[in-house]
Amino acid sequence: MLGLSGLLMSLPVAAQNAQRMITHVEKKSDSLEVKTNDGTYVFKPYSSSILETTFLPAGEAQTLLSHAVVLTPEHIHTQLTSSATAIDYVAADLRVHIQKTPFQISYSYKNNPLISEKNGYQKKDGNESLDFNLDDNEALYGAGARALGMNRRGYRLPLYNKAHYGYEDHSEQMNFSMPLFFSSKRYGIHFDNAAIGTLDLDSKKNNTLAYETISGRKTYQIIAGDSWTDVIANYTSLTGRQPLPPRWAFGNFASRFGYHTEAEARQILEKYKADQIPVDAIIFDLYWFGKEIKGTMGNLAFDADNFPQPQKMIADFSAQGVKTILITEPFVLTSSRKWQEAVDQHVLATDKNGLPYKYDFYFGNTGLIDIFDPHAQSWFWNIYKNLKAYGVAGWWGDLGEPEVHPSGLLHKTGTADEVHNIYGHEWAKLIADGYQKDFPDERPFILMRAGYSGSQRFGMIPWSGDVNRTWGGLRSQPEIALQMGMQGMAYMHSDLGGFAGANLDDELYTRWLQYGVFQPVFRPHAQEEVASEPVLRSPEAKSLAKSAIQLRYRMLPYNYTLAFENNQRGLPLMRPLFYAEPDNPRLYANADSYLWGNDLLVHPILQAGLKQASVYFPAQSKWFDFYTNQEYPAGSTQAVNVSTDHIPLFVRAGAFIPLVPAKRQIQNTTQYSTTELELHYYHDQSVTQSHGYLYDDDGVTAQAFEKAAFALLHFNSNYQNKTLTLKLRTEAGAHYAQADRLLDLVVHNINASPKQVLIGGKQVDFKWDQQNQNLMLALRWHKKSDHLNVVKIIMS
Structure with a gap:
């Protein structure tokens, strides 16, 4: 066993604040308090593998609640030892080592060093920070949805949810900015604070990781484990597990920006039926409540001219096994039919004088629903509840970063900047809570573009935003989904085919849909200049897309079981190769291939005209080609021929793969x-x-x-x-x-x-x-x- 001095010497030892001195130590039944001359540290174990550290600066009181953590701390046996030079607090498998002079906090798991604070808490120029010492060669993951390469070390990343229209294979700021990172050493740190800030993943190349924020909690949780499965299971036990989505969520969706009329929607579903292409849901973008893109947001009611019989339409679709999903936004325009009601009901965020805060953005002059006000929550939920009475089966929450959120705007619980990153999180909670109250036996479907740590527990289905309809746009998608799966958001997926730009490229389209078979939600969606629906593509593209969709439906038994594993254990559906080989540095930055569950190895085709692909086969077992049965040795890299009909797919030796029988061509999940x-x-x-x-x-x-x-x-x-x-x-x-x-x-x-x-x-x-x-x-x-x-x- 590594002795304390040996453990300390094995950690980076850049000293913390030299003026920080310990004045008192008290071990309590559920925590350790260490008072210093400038504040108090509280170390609180949640489990054998999770420990929380909070610093309370002198004169401040901890009054803010966590928006992420839901785990009730277990009763953990703890032990405190002290010497003239150090304090050790052991909570099951985690150890906090505090060097007295100079003051230094370090953490280990089962006597393996994890990380140490560098300067600890600091306040400078109105910003607060916590920084840490990194090892020379650990890879870093997390910080939400970004397109940076799998190893995100070297970047300084804003923690501010913001849409990036038309991004491709590089984006440093997107809709999900999580105050969370994981290390290739198999631990993570979650900074438990909602306010905006920055996560610096060693951008200065001096082995320093720093979390910076404008205000709020000085709290973080260390999450450790023996394997990646353990680490992510521990993180999702801390922040909550994803409930099982309805099974129809694993089918094919008809979607575009957007269906203008009831007649148009009926016609598109008739084409799916005529072509015998399975479909489970149709999504209505913003034309369901207005004839124009601008000026109508906030109506939140069917346009009577273009949708004269919405209840009958939805019922007719349902009778065919097709669910209806509606887009909603949190913006109520001053030109919308609900503006005066929103003002009279006091459901909008305000200015400093208590009046509705009005401002301009792309869609018009607007107010913003104060999602943090219980009265506004009730008002908004009643709109959903009334639409659900029409037969609506799922909800799309768009622009929930919020897309434009002025710093001067005030919410019930804080300023815009203090609550910006949890707006989408609380919006999803509003819908989830509404279902638990009014429809407790039903599973909600909540598609959203922005969220926060723990949003998965509300059933949020995230997507990767307005990706460009290019090969560069496709190349970033596996990385985004893999990273978000590690951060609890296992249903991250993309607009299949790409969203932005009028790029008609059948090869790109079919490769994106073939990849989509092995991502959590199969939802082609795009601006309408180029059709996103396979029924409107060229005969060859339609045929290839149909084959991919049929395979998606055949995979239902396997995929639905992955959803159950995620619900019970927090396991992502898409898993990086280093899950299989956690100590193989060659895989730390690999997103070319990934595991779909435990037993399938997927290699998306992310470049045009590719005839051959280099595929690495994880070392624990042999692998077989799903289509030809060709055998590939464990731990080898092989050149694999690429077919037009499908992307490379391999099965682990010893695997059981349950499928819908090929002889049963089901048209939606009601026939499953x-x-x-x-x-x-x-x-x-x-x-x-x-x-x-x-x-x-x-x-x-x-x-x-x-x-x-x-x-x-x-x-x-x-x-x-x-x-x-x-x-x-x-x-x-x-x-x-x-x-x-x-x-x-x-x-x-x-x-x-x-x-x-x-x-x-x-x-x-x-x-x-x-x-x-x-x-x-x-x-x-x-x-x-x-x-x-x-x-x-x-x-x-």
């Missing part, structure tokens, strides 16, 4: 059922045991798992003595209606026809495909008789 499944097992002799599972519920009920209205379908494999045994087992909640299942089983990499195949001990017929080396058989999965759900494949 796990009573018919296609289950693929990727056999390899190196894998002697493996396990997989599928999660199932009704797709609509809130907290179905907690209500015991679920099933887990377990798959197990065992290989020994040239016999592969597959066992199927159902674990069902008390409120889940069980049924027998029809299963098409495909076992890959069977290189010779087996001697025999037994199901429940009885020999059965099977098919063996010599060319593809697949074994195929159909079986009935009995809902209760587990002994009948055992398949033995006896090899030649």
Whole structure:
């Protein structure tokens, strides 16, 4: 074990404020207080892997609440030791080491050094800061949504949510600016303060990380873990887990900027039906409440001329299995039909005289709903509630940075700059709370462009903003989604095909949609100069897009299970390769490929005309091409041929991949059922045991798992003595209606026809495909008789 002196020497030791001296130390039941000549430090453990540090400057009182943290601190055994030179506070696996002179705080996890404060808290020129010492070679991630490259070290980044229209492969400021970073050493720090500021990730190349802010809490949490899975699970336990979205959220959306009339919307859905392209939802951009882009925002009611029968329209769509989603904004224009009502009801943010703060922006002269005022919240929620009575199934919250938010504007709980970054966060909370109160059994769908640490717990579905419709725009998307998944926002996705610019490029479009199969939400969307809907593209582009969408629907059992894993453990759906090899520095900055769940390796095509791609295959297992079954060695980099029909996709040896059967061409998720499944097992002799599972519920009920209205379908494999045994087992909640299942089983990499195949001990017929080396058989999965759900494949 590393001794205290050895631990201290192994950490960077740039000294803190030389004038800061300890005057008193008190160990409490749930924390440690260390008083200094200029304030008080409070160290508070939340779990064995999470510890919070707060500095209260002399004369200040901690009155602000956290907008991010929801975890109730566990009872952690702590130990305090003190010597003439240092204090050590041990809380389970975390240790705080405080050197007395010069004053220095450092942190370790299981005796492995993490990070140390440098100057600690400082106040200068009206700004407050906390800074830290970094190791020479640790990579840094986080700070929200940016396009910088995976390793974000070297940047000084504004913590101010701001839209970046038409960005491509570099953007230092976007809609989500999280006061959070993670290190390749497998720890993170969350700065628990909502006010605007800056996160400096060693921009001066002097091994210094600094958090700077205009005001607010001087609080941060250290989050550690043994693996990346642990670290992100710990962070999401701290800030909240994402509830399961409705299952239809994993289908295809019809969307553009925008559908002007009811007739136009009906016509577009008829095209999907005629072309037999699956679709689950249609999104109405701002034309649903106004004929023009400018001057109508804030009407928040259907335009009666262009949408004469909105309730019937929505009901007709619903009868086809298509949900309706409406865009809403927090701006009420002075020219809108609701302006006077908003003024009379006192729901708008104000100026210093208490009058509605009016200002100009792109859409007109406006006020802003004060989302922090309970009365304004109630007013806004009643609008949603009344529209929901029309049958609206989901909500799109746009411009929620807010897009223009003057510093002089005042909210109920603070100035614009003090609450700017949590505006979208509180807006999502308003809708989530409304559902819990008025529709507690339903899962909300909340698509939003801006949020904050912990916004995932409200069910927020974030997207990456107004990306340019170019290859540069596409190249930034995997990085943005991977980074946001690490920060709890696992449903970050892009406008498939790109949003900004009239660029008609069928190759770009199809490659973007092929990538979209393996991102959390499949939603083509764009300015209407070039169609975003596949039904309006060229025959070749339409055909390729249809194939991608059909694969997306076939993947529903796998994808929905990933959503369950995210809900239960905080695991991202998209995962960087360093999740698989956390100590491989070659992967620290890699976003060329990524893991889709645990068992699929995806390599998006991000350049035009590519015929071959270089793909790294993680070292824990062999990999098989999803389309050809070609085998690739673990830990190798291979040149892979690129097809027009799809992007490169590989399956981990030993993986179970459940799919909707190819023979069932479902047109939306209302036709989805796990009573018919296609289950693929990727056999390899190196894998002697493996396990997989599928999660199932009704797709609509809130907290179905907690209500015991679920099933887990377990798959197990065992290989020994040239016999592969597959066992199927159902674990069902008390409120889940069980049924027998029809299963098409495909076992890959069977290189010779087996001697025999037994199901429940009885020999059965099977098919063996010599060319593809697949074994195929159909079986009935009995809902209760587990002994009948055992398949033995006896090899030649």
